[in-house]
Every structure is written in C-alpha cells, then in structure tokens.
Amino acid sequence: MARRFTAIILCFSVVLSCGLTARAGGNLLARDLTGFEPAPFGNGFFKGRFANQTWDARSIPVQFTIDNDNDPIPNPNGPPTISLAAAKTAVQKAMDSWNSVPTSYSNLQLTGERHSPSGGAGFDMVNEIAFQNPGLPFVGVSSPVYLVSDFYLNDGDDIDEDDDSDVSAAITVATDIDHDGDIEFPAGFYKAGTILEADVYINTDDYTFSANDADLGNFGIFDLQAIATHELGHSQGLGHSMDNQISDTDGRSATMFQNYGWDADNIRGVRSLGTDDQAWISYTYPEGSASSGPAALQGGDVAFNEAYGFIKGELRHGWQNEPLLGGCIYATNKQTGERVVSGYSGLNTQFYTNPSRSYVLEESFLDGHYVLPVPKGDYIIGIEPVDDRPVSSDVISALTFFGATLGQNDFNEQFYDTNNSAALPSDAKSIHVNVGQTVDHTDITTAKNVNISNYGGLRFYALINDAIFAQRIPASQIAAANGGQNILIQAAAFHTRPLDASISPVFAEAVLTTGVVNPNLTATIDLNNPLDRISRFVGQDDDFAPFYFHNPKELGRKVKAGIATGEIQDLFILLKVPDGPFPGPSGLPPVIGLDDNPTPLLNSYISIDNGQTFFPIIYNYRASLWVSLTN
C-alpha cells in the first residue's frame, strides 16, 4: 500500500472513554503515547493513539475548592454583581446538574475555599474554581492535565513535582490524606488519559458575570451557573458537542455546545443538560459498571446498561474512498424529531506526534468508526461535516481537525440507509435500539455530490421583513456539472440562523424555480410555476439548511432538457421570510448569511414586493444547489 504522510499541526483532545472498550466522540481526547515507540522517520516523533480524558473511578468524587480571594467577586465593567456565597451556590448548582444524572457515577464536590494566586495555581494537584483570567481571553476554561501514557503510580510519587508526595499506598480513594491542601492518588495502575487535575477558570478579569436569574438573557452579562456547568463538563473529560438545535421547534443547544447564546431560554437549557450531555457523561462514567465503589449501583441510580444501547458503524469518504475522520454522526428520535446525541468518527485513528503537537498520519492509520450511546427508541442516523458551521473543526477535537486537514469535511448532510450508502431523508432507514443492545454496522459512505456555490466566507446576516431572498444558479454552471452528463438535483441549501439561540429558524417557504436576468440587472423570477416548493421551511442555527427536492432524478432530467432547448435560462433558489410576529426575545425574523466577496457576482437578489421585482445586491447569499451524479 502506498504510504501517505500528512503533516498536521494541531490539536486538542477529545473522544471517549469509560470502562467500555470503545472510544468515541463526546469526550476530550488525550494523546496516548504508551510505550513511546519512536516513529520510523525519527525527528522526535512517537507513535500514538487517542485515549479518553477521564477521571479514574478511584478519583471519584472529584473534589474542588473555590477561590475566595474576593468577596464580592470583582466586575471589570461596573460594580460587583456576585457575592462569593452566590458564586458558590451557582457552582454547586452546576455540579448538581452533572451529579443528578442517574445513569452516571460521576460525582463533583465543592469541598472548600482557598486563595488562588495571580495567574492561577496551575498544576498543583488541587482542582480549583478560580475567578480570574488564566492568561488567555476565555470567558471560562477548563483544560485537564492528563497522563500521556499508561503509568503505575508508586507510593511517594510526586506527580506535580512540587517536592510533596501525591501518591499513597495507604488509600483506595483519592483524598487529601496528609491535609496539606492537595489531593493524593491511591497507588496503582492508571491508563493514559487519566485526568490528574482539572482547574476551572471563570474570567472575571475581563467579563461580567451574574448569578441572578433576572440577568438571564442580558447581553454582555454571562450566567455563572451556565458557564460553570459547561466548564465542569470539560473537567470531567467531555468535549464540545455539535448539537445547537434540538428539533424543528426547539432551538436550544446542548450544554457542551461551544457557543453561548444570549437568550434566557437557551441559557436555562445549558444549565440543565441536554440529552447529548447526559448520554456522554453516562457513557464515560457508566453507573452499574462495577460491583463496588462509585460505579456500583446505589439508591436512586439507574444502571447505564439498563437505560442505554449503542449504535455503531463506520463512516467512509466516498470521493476519497477511505475512512472518514472526525465526521459528525447524530441520532434523531424518529417519533419526536429530536436530536438525541451526536459523536465523531475515528475511534481507532493512530498518528505520529512530537512534544510540539505536530502530527503525521500514515494512510493505514485512518479510521472511521464511531459509537453513539442512545436510550431505547427508533432513530434516524444522520451525518454532517464539521466545517466551521456551526463550529470549526479545531474546537472539537484532533480527529475533526485531522478530517478537515485531509479534506474530508466536504460532504453534505446525509442519512443512513440499509445499502451502506448516504441517503436523502426520504430514503433514510430507522434503527430500533433496545437497552443493552448494540446495533452495529450502521455504516455510511458519503455520496459523490457536487455543490454549485457562488459565495465567499461569511460576512454578516441579512435581516429584512417580508423579504424574498433569491440566489441565481446560472444554467451554464448546471450544464457544466458532471461534464454535461445526467445529474440528480437534490437540494437547495441556505446558510440560515435565528437571532435567538432557543428558537429554530423557520421561513415561510423555500422554492426552486426558473427566471431570467433583465437588461437593467433586476431579475424576473417565475413564482407561479415553481419546479419545487416547500412551505414552513425549517432552517438551521448558523449552518447550511437543505431543502430536499421531492424528485431529484426527474428534476435533473427536466432541467437539463429545459436548458438544452433554451426554455430554462437560469435556476433560482428562494427563501421567503415569514410574516410576524416572531418567537423569541428579539421578536425578529430568521436571517440568511451573506459573504465577504469583494467582487459582486450579481447572482443574489432581494424582493420586498412579494416577488414582483427582484433587485441585485452587491454581496452574495451563502446558498448552494446540491446535485449528484447519476449512473
């Protein structure tokens, strides 16, 4: 086999864990360099794989102290807004959110207060909640320190190199046995990825926080409980989720979604954990997975294996014919339409790496396997690229960054069918999962699609009442697709988003039709004879939302014939803003993304007279026509 080496800078960590053998998306990844096997090309590189960042069961409960340097806690933008007591209450509520998941044995405890030196205490075997900027402009941050190889910790070992023993053979549960303020680990074997310490920094040097419900949704005031809940997810080894829209009627995000939405309902959702958060914390710390210790069932617990099953499979990249790394897989409940959990592919990916975090991948190292923990139910399995929208690949994991670097993030949203091929929604097959059951071989190979896109990077969003946004797809581009051969015209995709994070963006309709550009540069678009149309088109939150056409093959044939005869000059894909009033605190309609192209392509139009006149605009809508090749 040809060896392909790809140098990759980067990345952070993520993927799974628990007492289970598989790894998956949902967790922070650790570099596992166990054995320190040198790379054949030397240069200080070692062979590695990914491990989950996770607390060993002997470290449960995980004990935190809170920074008591200031009471009240300073506010850089005005008078203080939080007393230390209120901060402790908010942090305790954040811990309670995680501790109350009945299928997880994770347990966080706030055990005391301590002074936090300027710049943070750093790696000192104390898990602290600190109110300061740790040196970088985060709102909050928690970046656990972990073992990079399997290791046997001996009695007396000094893990943080402060001339004080951090390991004791006299204990079986991590605790401050010598009462000097830091935590000692029980002696014994620990796996690579084991978290040794996890500080949480709340950046009160630069941002205003509140613990008052009355401030929820106030722009510029961060909710301490929500931020703490998210950061404590990282402290337990969870990574960022892609889930920022639960369903067509619920726009709230998972707690572990990257961005903070200024919307009280969404913030309340962040405080309380979503199904994705609950699934991954339970997968990482499965309740009932041991007969003794914290993982043993106790009063009020529910065994993970009696509440969840698994969906497993492999993603492959159709164009490149290779395993797909870092693709996002998600499970939607067939009955409710709610997105329940998402993860990432590439469980068994290997790499060469050096201390400077450069990576080298060999072709045989690529892997596309995934696992999703799901409650009993019927699921539709979808995939989406981690392609900047709604978040970029480098904020998820090294795996998603690998996928982006290898050019694998270029597929469209697709679904599982029983033919191991990517399907449109109408052909998607549902999967039934019982508790304790693993449904394996749920494999998807991405389709060989071609997108016709005429836009650049995102510049801003367009907001206008009663508007119809229209994007021209020149006939010449359609004719050129697939070298003039037959095509399936599958979907129109629009970059949409709501202005309120808890709202799903709903447009009055999406339309595919024909039209012409007039000599005065306006466009005449045929709204009376659309090629396809859908009412109540549900967009996505800061992502491309597809309007799937009803008969792609017939549409392709019809358009190709129309272009050949001159009957069709151009196609237009349209998005109509609905009439108000609009849901959400802003009361504003959903918006469409426009680009930063310095040169107008004159393919984007707007009408505010219900389609009588379409004016060109100097920016370009971020909208595409998806076509696929036919046999």
Added chain:
Amino acid sequence: MKRRSVYIACVALGLITTTLWATSRAGSNSPQLTRVNVPKRGFDSAPPMSTDELVQQSQVIATGRCIETHTSWVGRTLFTFATIQVSETLKGEPAQTLTVATLGGVDMNRRIPVGMRVPGAPEFRAQEEVFLFLNPSTNPSGFAVTGLAAGKFSIIDDGQGNKVISSQAVVAHGVVESRIGAKHSLKLEELKENVRRQLARH
C-alpha cells in the same frame, strides 16, 4: 412601489441598516437591507470571526514563518510557544520576530509525562508560514492569537505558484466546484488587501 418596513437596529444585535445595491440603475427604488452581526461568544473557545472583526480586535497583524516551537511551564501552567519570523507587518509596530503563546502542550520529559489541551487553541508547526491576528499577552509575555484559532491562518502554495490562505474559516469565491468543498482558496494578496481595506475604513 410600496416600501415595506425594515427592522431598526438593536444595539445588542449589532444591526446596521445599509444599502446594498449593485448598480444605480437597479437601485432607484431599492429597499434597505439590515446587516446583522449576531454576537456570539464561545464559552472557552472562539467562533470563526470575520476579517472585519479580526482587524478591529487585533493590535498586531503580521505574516511570517514559524521557525521554532517548544513547550514549557510558566509557573505551574503548561504553554507552547511559537517563534514567528515576521515577513510583513500590516498593523502594529514592526518586529523581526514575535513569540506567540498558546495554553497547553505535552511534557514528555517529566518522570510522569503529562499533557494538557485547550479546545480551540491554535497550533503551530516549525516552518509553517502563517498570517496572524494578534494581541499582546502579559502572562506569559508575548502575543496571543486573536479569537484563539480564529486569528491564525496557514499560508500554503496552491500548486500553481500562488500563495493562498488555508483555513476553513476562509472560503473563497466558488464557481462550479468540481466537488463539494473544492472551493477556490483565498489568495494571500486578497486577504492582505481585505485587511488593508478594513484598516483604512477604521
């Protein structure tokens, strides 16, 4: 033509009402389009930022080559430092080299080797050519990338002799793509020109 109402800005949403007409011929009856810069803030990492935002929020904008990276402890916190040999400074005081600090790294030299990684933190590799949006950092001293990874771009050769920007955050101006994502990369000079235009505007 009946003019429809246009939503007026709400400061928190950063709405700017503007006219976006392509030509004066078409623009005589033109409505106004409201631009929305929806504020987002990462909990612990930054969302992709537009060139406008990066220019406005950076004290230094420069291109250069990463000539060295190393990981070391600052106090009891692990940082990775990249030394950048500057080739051009578009904003800020010109300097021959800049040191850019990112939180995290791996220390394999300890008896008990450990690692730390911050989601969203940028990464550098030796000899990588980069386009950077930076701000001074005091602890540790040096510079931090604006918006974490959002303010760091790789400069690569497109195989046809052109220097282009490599980042998912920069999607260029597609025509018909041979396949999804095979978008034309933004040329280095285009990004420089875009930055200069923003600097002139502000």
